[in-house]
Amino acid sequence: MKKTISIMVPCYNEEENVPLMYDALTNLFDNELNDYNYEILFIDNKSLDKTRDQIRKICEKDKNVKAIFNAKNFGQFKSPYYALLNTTGDCTVSIAADFQEPVEIIPKFVKEWEDGNKIICGIKNKSKESKLKFGLRALGYKLIRNFSDVQTIDQFTGFGLYDRAFMDVLRELGDPEPYFRGIVAELGFEPKMVYYTQAERKHGKTSNNIMTLLDAGMVGVTSYTKKQFHLATLFGFFIAVLSFLGALVYLILKLCMWDSFNAGIAPLIIGMFFLGGIQIFLISFIGEYIVSINKRVMNRPLVVEEERLNFKEKKEN
Numbered sequence: 001m002k003k004t005i006s007i008m009v010p011c012y013n014e015e016e017n018v019p020l021m022y023d024a025l026t027n028l029f030d031n032e033l034n035d036y037n038y039e040i041l042f043i044d045n046k047s048l049d050k051t052r053d054q055i056r057k058i059c060e061k062d063k064n065v066k067a068i069f070n071a072k073n074f075g076q077f078k079s080p081y082y083a084l085l086n087t088t089g090d091c092t093v094s095i096a097a098d099f100q101e102p103v104e105i106i107p108k109f110v111k112e113w114e115d116g117n118k119i120i121c122g123i124k125n126k127s128k129e130s131k132l133k134f135g136l137r138a139l140g141y142k143l144i145r146n147f148s149d150v151q152t153i154d155q156f157t158g159f160g161l162y163d164r165a166f167m168d169v170l171r172e173l174g175d176p177e178p179y180f181r182g183i184v185a186e187l188g189f190e191p192k193m194v195y196y197t198q199a200e201r202k203h204g205k206t207s208n209n210i211m212t213l214l215d216a217g218m219v220g221v222t223s224y225t226k227k228q229f230h231l232a233t234l235f236g237f238f239i240a241v242l243s244f245l246g247a248l249v250y251l252i253l254k255l256c257m258w259d260s261f262n263a264g265i266a267p268l269i270i271g272m273f274f275l276g277g278i279q280i281f282l283i284s285f286i287g288e289y290i291v292s293i294n295k296r297v298m299n300r301p302l303v304v305e306e307e308r309l310n311f312k313e314k315k316e317n
Contacts, residue, residue: 001287002036002037003036003037003091004035004036004037004038004039004041004088004089005029005033005036005038005039005089005090005091005092006040006041006079006087006089006091006092006093007025007038007041007092008043008084008092008093008094008095009021009040009041009043009095009096010045010046010079010080010094010096011043011045011047011097012046012047012049012051012203013047013049014046014047014049014051014097014098015050015051016050016100017057017097017105018042018054018058018097019057019140020099020101021095022040022058022062022065022225023099023212024042024099024103024157028104028106029121030102030271033106033110035106035108036316037064038089039066039087039088040062040064040065040091041065041066041067041068041083041086041136042055042058042065042068042097043067043068043069043070043080043082044067044081045073045074045075045076045079046069046070046073050187052067052069055067055069055244056309057204058192059210059309059310060100062141063097064310065299065310066086066308066309066310067308067310068082068083068086068303068305068308068311069305069306069307069308070306071210071303071305071306074290074303077094077131077178077179077180078302078303079302081170081227082178082302082303084162084167084180085167085170085171085302086311087167089164090164091161091163091164092161092167093106093109093161093162093298094158094159094162094283095158095159096157096198098201100195100198100199101122101159101196101198102199104174105194105196106161107161108194110161112161112192112194112265113163115191117185117189117190117191118162118163118165118189118190119160119161119162119163119166119188119189119191119192119216120162120192120194121153121156121157121159121184121191121192121193121194121211122156122157122158122194122195122196123153123193123194123195123196124155124195124196124197124198125155125195125196125197126197128198145302152182153181153184153191153193155210156181156184157181158181159162159307160184160191160194162184162188163189166188166191169187169218169265170183173187175304176301178302179262180187190209204223212238224244224266235278237276239278249280274287
């Protein structure tokens with residue numbers, strides 16, 4: 001009996017890329033992967049173009065293709081994670097619709113899977129995107145890794161193959177604010193790394209900007225790091241000791257040179273602004289954690305569906 005490979009493709013404004021992605025994936029299963037059945041699941045995160053029209057056409061002609069249309073845009077983490085939970089194959093491959101992640105590397109993922117690896121991670125070792133953006137991503141991964149108690153995976157976006165055993169772990173997790181990249185590193189089996197060069201987008205314009213990158217970084221920070229609070233404690237203690245010593249020096253100088261020593265208010269103003277800036281910075285971190293805790297306590301659904309296509313029955317959220 002043939003095994004089934006699920007392919008999960010998250011979409012947002014990908015009307016030109018969706019048909020090409022479908023053709024590229026089905027071509028794989030007609031050739032290199034013809035020993036496997038396939039299931040392709042497109043999840044559309046409330047696109048503003050004709051992405052859904054393209055997906056509908058594909059679903060009409062190929063019943064092995066499924067679709068979930070979100071009622072609104074639920075962000076870059078929740079939507080693809082929710083789609084992963086709705087796949088049914090013996091393994092699941094996650095790949096972006098914009099062709100920055102190479103379709104042709106999927107057979108290599110499958111070979112590693114057949115060799116016994118439960119998780120195969122696609123790792124960007126080179127990129128054709130702007131050097132600034134690639135460098136900022138690399139810096140973000142490095143910061144999260146250095147502050148995290150979990151050994152996170154650098155240059156890993158979620159592109160990879162995941163065995164059904166790991167998918168079952170995800171379904172039992174029940175995390176309303178999932179950071180998939182961290183979950184793979186923390187809860188997954190030992191991952192096998194497969195390296196690739198990230199291509200430029202084939203069509204369309206990326207929705208990522210400095211704010212979405214910052215949001216992604218903060219989700220990673222609040223989910224998997226706490227060392228900054230240890231550093232803040234040490235820094236606060238250091239400032240307190242330094243302030244005490246400074247006050248002691250000023251007291252001694254004033255007692256020894258009562259009439260001639262005049263420090264003025266400059267040290268007071270400088271110290272006030274310095275400590276005020278540090279407090280604002282640390283309070284913002286605490287605020288991020290509070291927001292993260294609040295989202296988890298509310299336990300809202302990952303996604304609210306507007307419509308699903310080619311599923312045998314409606315899945316309740």
